[in-house]
Amino acid sequence: MVYLINNPCTLPSSKFSLAISGIGKIIEAFQLISLQNIFESSFHQDFLQDTSCSFFSIPDGNTLLNMFGPWFFQACMMKFPDPGTQNGRAVAFGVLCKIFCLPQKREKFLRNYVTQFYLALIEGLHIDTCLSTILMSTTSLFDTELEGVRMMVPDFVVGIRMILPKLAPGFKIDLKFYMLELLLKSLKTESQHIIFDIFFTLINVYVVEDVAFCPRLVSLLVKSIQEKVLTMNLSSDVTLYAFDVFKDFLGYMNMSNEIAKYE
Numbered sequence: 001m002v003y004l005i006n007n008p009c010t011l012p013s014s015k016f017s018l019a020i021s022g023i024g025k026i027i028e029a030f031q032l033i034s035l036q037n038i039f040e041s042s043f044h045q046d047f048l049q050d051t052s053c054s055f056f057s058i059p060d061g062n063t064l065l066n067m068f069g070p071w072f073f074q075a076c077m078m079k080f081p082d083p084g085t086q087n088g089r090a091v092a093f094g095v096l097c098k099i100f101c102l103p104q105k106r107e108k109f110l111r112n113y114v115t116q117f118y119l120a121l122i123e124g125l126h127i128d129t130c131l132s133t134i135l136m137s138t139t140s141l142f143d144t145e146l147e148g149v150r151m152m153v154p155d156f157v158v159g160i161r162m163i164l165p166k167l168a169p170g171f172k173i174d175l176k177f178y179m180l181e182l183l184l185k186s187l188k189t190e191s192q193h194i195i196f197d198i199f200f201t202l203i204n205v206y207v208v209e210d211v212a213f214c215p216r217l218v219s220l221l222v223k224s225i226q227e228k229v230l231t232m233n234l235s236s237d238v239t240l241y242a243f244d245v246f247k248d249f250l251g252y253m254n255m256s257n258e259i260a261k262y263e
Helices: 013-041 061-076 083-101 111-124 128-137 149-166 169-189 193-210 216-231 236-261
Strands: none
Touching (some): 013 061, 061 111, 083 111, 083 128, 111 128, 128 149, 149 169
């Protein structure tokens, strides 16, 4: 039935938005069935032997992307400025994010799909009409084992910084905690030496902006970086850069203390 409408991206903008939303609800239904069956499996030991309700009979991420991926990836790249197109584009980003955030029980996402997803995210995180949808739909993205996901941290930080000025003060605080959690979680779980410099730089920038409001922040970050340096065989360049970050932290703390004396 879905294929009767053909590619939604060829439809007029108002119908495009409706079609993308409708297909998104179909995908969401598949995902809800999958999550429900996985949840029920914890209460039924014979779950995996029952092929009628096993998650092996439910479409996984690759299957969903084989069915609908080309349409949604194309939808994410549509740049017509009218509201219908932009709304459909945001919905497409939300659907893709939810697909890639769902744990895969059979096989990993195909690299081709992961690459397309990252390319779409890099663009979407810089677009006002899509940014909030992406952030709300990727709260568990960095908890997944998605290959290369930590490389997306800088783009998410840029996106968060874009949206911060538009939020009420309470939401700004929540989003800043989200950013800090994102950086610390990525630093803790990352094993690729090549991007540690990026994490250290982003953490350094975060401290510059917030150490005056949260002096204990430095201690928390120093401990996290110290644990990483001590538990991994990092290259000498990365280790030296980590110590440079430590020195910067001390400078920020001293500056913050001096400012506090005159307040």
